[in-house]
Amino acid sequence: DQQVKQNSPSLSVQEGRISILNCDYTNSMFDYFLWYKKYPAEGPTFLISISSIKDKNEDGRFTVFLNKSAKHLSLHIVPSQPGDSAVYFCAASANSGYALNFGKGTSLLVTP
Amino acid sequence: NAGVTQTPKFQVLKTGQSMTLQCAQDMNHNSMYWYRQDPGMGLRLIYYSASEGTTDKGEVPNGYNVSRLNKREFSLRLESAAPSQTSVYFCASSPGAISYGYTFGSGTRLTVV
Numbered sequence: 001d002q003q004v005k006q007n008s009p010s011l012s013v014q015e016g017r018i019s020i021l022n023c024d025y026t027n028s029m030f031d032y033f034l035w036y037k038k039y040p041a042e043g044p045t046f047l048i049s050i051s052s053i054k055d056k057n058e059d060g061r062f063t064v065f066l067n068k069s070a071k072h073l074s075l076h077i078v079p080s081q082p083g084d085s086a087v088y089f090c091a092a093s094a095n096s097g098y099a100l101n102f103g104k105g106t107s108l109l110v111t112p
Numbered sequence: 113n114a115g116v117t118q119t120p121k122f123q124v125l126k127t128g129q130s131m132t133l134q135c136a137q138d139m140n141h142n143s144m145y146w147y148r149q150d151p152g153m154g155l156r157l158i159y160y161s162a163s164e165g166t167t168d169k170g171e172v173p174n175g176y177n178v179s180r181l182n183k184r185e186f187s188l189r190l191e192s193a194a195p196s197q198t199s200v201y202f203c204a205s206s207p208g209a210i211s212y213g214y215t216f217g218s219g220t221r222l223t224v225v
Contacts (some may be wrong), residue, residue: 002154004154006154026190028129034213041217041218041219042218042219043116043202043204043217043218043219044155044202044214044216045216046213046215049213089154089155092140098143098145098160098162098168098206099145099157099160099170099171100157100214101157102147102154102155102156103154104152104153104154105154
């Protein structure tokens with residue numbers, strides 16, 4: 001049973017606009033959340049993370065928001081750039097342990 | 113600055129053949145992982161090694177074995193390959209618990225015919 005869900009398989013955004021990628025989770029024990037970015041034929045690369053004690057974490061153009069009561073997190077990319085076109089995976093861990101549970105990914109296309 | 117190196121990058125096996133996927137990291141990380149990625153399924157954990165000398169099953173361990181040869185190397189073995197094991201396999205490492213995030217290798221694309 002998928003504990004981390006990314007319900008939008010794909011998203012298309014114009015360059016310069018905001019991209020919002022969403023992620024929902026079902027396991028209330030999850031306390032650490034990460035976003036990974038993946039280009040074709042490459043491994044995923046770590047993008048940004050957030051602990052359950054926070055509701056927002058920002059790193060340059062990337063911001064992750066966490067709503068624990070709704071078991072929902074989102075990744076905002078502002079402004080979006082063509083180089084941001086990739087598959088984005090949401091991941092979560094329980095008790096800050098070792099194993100990450102990944103969502104199925106959202107393919108983002110940023111058009112010029 | 114190699115990071116996580118996986119070999120081979122591509123492999124085609126016949127059903128019933130065996131093979132070992134190799135993974136090595138040069139970042140002095142304690143923990144290492146094997147994931148598989150299938151279309152529409154995201155990444156699923158096969159096995160992990162929290163530290164040298166320990167291994168644990170993940171979500172989909174059946175049909176696989178692992179060896180943490182030393183701190184740098186973590187191999188994944190398919191004893192009798194099946195078409196259901198056709199996938200892209202990713203090795204990853206982390207300094208310790210996941211709060212630091214993983215560093216992934218570039219993957220091994222395995223096809224079992």
